[in-house]
Amino acid sequence: MFLLNSIFQDPERFDQLVSIAQSSLLPMVKGAIKYTIPLTIITFVLGLILAILTALARISSSKILNTIARIYVSIIRGTPLLVQLFIIFYGLPNLGFTIDPFPSAIIGFSLNVGAYASEIIRAAILSIPKGQWEAGYSIGMNRTQTLKRIIFPQAVRVSIPPLSNTFISLVKDTSLASLVLVSEMFRKAQEIASTNYEFLLLYSEVAILYWIICTVLSIIQGRIESRLDRYVSK
Amino acid sequence: MISIKNLHKSFGDLEVLKGIDLEVELGKVIVIIGPSGSGKTTLLRCLNLLEIPSSGAIEIDDHLMNFNGKEIPQKKIVSFRSLTGMVFQNYNLFPHKTALENVMEGPVIVKGIPKKQAKEKAIQLLNKVGLADKIDDYPFQLSGGQQQRVGIARAMGIEPKVMLFDEPTSALDPELVGDVLQVMKDLAEEGMTMVVVTHEMRFAKEVADEIVFIDHGEIVEKGTPNEIFTHPQHERTRRFLEQIHPLSNNNEH
Numbered sequence: 001m002f003l004l005n006s007i008f009q010d011p012e013r014f015d016q017l018v019s020i021a022q023s024s025l026l027p028m029v030k031g032a033i034k035y036t037i038p039l040t041i042i043t044f045v046l047g048l049i050l051a052i053l054t055a056l057a058r059i060s061s062s063k064i065l066n067t068i069a070r071i072y073v074s075i076i077r078g079t080p081l082l083v084q085l086f087i088i089f090y091g092l093p094n095l096g097f098t099i100d101p102f103p104s105a106i107i108g109f110s111l112n113v114g115a116y117a118s119e120i121i122r123a124a125i126l127s128i129p130k131g132q133w134e135a136g137y138s139i140g141m142n143r144t145q146t147l148k149r150i151i152f153p154q155a156v157r158v159s160i161p162p163l164s165n166t167f168i169s170l171v172k173d174t175s176l177a178s179l180v181l182v183s184e185m186f187r188k189a190q191e192i193a194s195t196n197y198e199f200l201l202l203y204s205e206v207a208i209l210y211w212i213i214c215t216v217l218s219i220i221q222g223r224i225e226s227r228l229d230r231y232v233s234k
Numbered sequence: 235m236i237s238i239k240n241l242h243k244s245f246g247d248l249e250v251l252k253g254i255d256l257e258v259e260l261g262k263v264i265v266i267i268g269p270s271g272s273g274k275t276t277l278l279r280c281l282n283l284l285e286i287p288s289s290g291a292i293e294i295d296d297h298l299m300n301f302n303g304k305e306i307p308q309k310k311i312v313s314f315r316s317l318t319g320m321v322f323q324n325y326n327l328f329p330h331k332t333a334l335e336n337v338m339e340g341p342v343i344v345k346g347i348p349k350k351q352a353k354e355k356a357i358q359l360l361n362k363v364g365l366a367d368k369i370d371d372y373p374f375q376l377s378g379g380q381q382q383r384v385g386i387a388r389a390m391g392i393e394p395k396v397m398l399f400d401e402p403t404s405a406l407d408p409e410l411v412g413d414v415l416q417v418m419k420d421l422a423e424e425g426m427t428m429v430v431v432t433h434e435m436r437f438a439k440e441v442a443d444e445i446v447f448i449d450h451g452e453i454v455e456k457g458t459p460n461e462i463f464t465h466p467q468h469e470r471t472r473r474f475l476e477q478i479h480p481l482s483n484n485n486e487h
Contacts, residue, residue, distance in 0.1 A: 139340030
């Protein structure tokens with residue numbers, strides 16, 4: 001309300017805010033293009049690979065693999081992402097491993113996505129009826145062939161909506177990377193705000209930018225889903 | 235030839251098969267009947283190792299499998315399994331593949347047959363089950379009866395020595411049963427060795443060379459359709475036939 005009042009009482013103030021918003025847009029978008037978006041994409045790809053391996057370990061008959069996967073998922077899901085990032089970036093140097101901000105963030109987020117998405121993929125694989133495995137076996141396929149050719153393609157379809165959720169959460173979670181000194185979009189907003197104290201304006205502006213990215217992603221998700229739904233009756 | 239010797243199967247404490255002995259000659263059609271829970275489906279599933287028997291032996295076409303509770307290597311299971319083609323009660327078609335792809339999958343992926351050749355053969359098979367115009371349809375676009383016929387074509391695609399049918403018409407609407415049974419009759423006439431678990435007594439009468447009645451995990455009696463349907467020797471057989479089909483002792487032809 002104060003902001004609105006001051007705008008209405010003072011046209012000069014309004015112009016000033018517009019000009020700050022305009023001039024801060026470019027650095028923020030740059031932060032998004034240079035860090036937020038690459039961080040999200042690289043992390044998601046690495047996280048997915050990790051998730052698939054973890055899910056396979058969880059459904060395998062090997063007790064050792066199963067236990068390793070369980071412990072990994074339990075640790076990641078049971079501790080805050082921010083703490084994990086701090087351990088990697090601020091903690092590991094005590095052991096002599098110093099990792100730059102961006103790689104630190106990639107490691108931290110990938111481990112995080114890997115754990116959460118592995119549960120999604122595991123559940124999707126388990127949701128495919130037993131009859132599909134048996135049908136694969138009945139035409140002479142072994143376990144690996146059946147998993148790869150029959151079960152996995154169907155599981156992918158099931159897992160797209162929850163994986164999209166993970167992806168969209170990830171876009172927003174990358175703002176935590178600002179705390180391990182990655183100059184991504186939110187950190188840019190913080191930096192600019194700390195010079196002119198227009199916190200409400202700049203944080204609102206960065207919120208809108210996040211919202212735009214997430215909305216675009218939701219639209220892409222819808223397209224992928226309808227493409228994968230071609231073999232399902234509607 | 236199929237030879238089953240003293241086959242046992244237990245699930246935990248529950249003994250589902252209590253020593254089955256059965257011989258099936260090449261080119262014959264065997265129909266297994268029995269009350270639900272009698273073990274007939276389990277017996278069929280043991281024949282292609284979807285269930286691993288607890289003890290006993292199965293021989294199909296000179297390939298012998300002995301069971302003694304030890305784990306059998308996957309390779310051995312897979313190669314023994316490809317001697318038989320399985321048709322499931324719920325079809326179990328691959329929903330993400332077209333009718334044609336369902337039939338091609340086994341030959342291409344398992345047998346390594348070139349795609350072009352596999353496609354020609356798959357089209358032939360689908361033609362044979364009366365679905366020449368449906369080859370590019372996905373399972374959800376097909377009726378239950380059509381899906382089951384794709385299921386039969388898919389099982390035939392791996393060129394099995396024996397075809398196994400697990401209540402192939404039980405999930406179908408009555409008006410769709412006929413087409414599926416007709417395809418099975420055609421197969422029988424071509425000399426395919428078939429083991430069929432079914433409640434279609436009429437099919438059993440017309441097509442079976444031998445009827446096997448199973449109850450409580452044991453073969454109670456077996457014989458020609460005429461022997462079983464008109465002169466059952468055992469009280470249990472008689473009672474089952476009366477329950478399933480009050481008219482089954484009358485001649486319906």
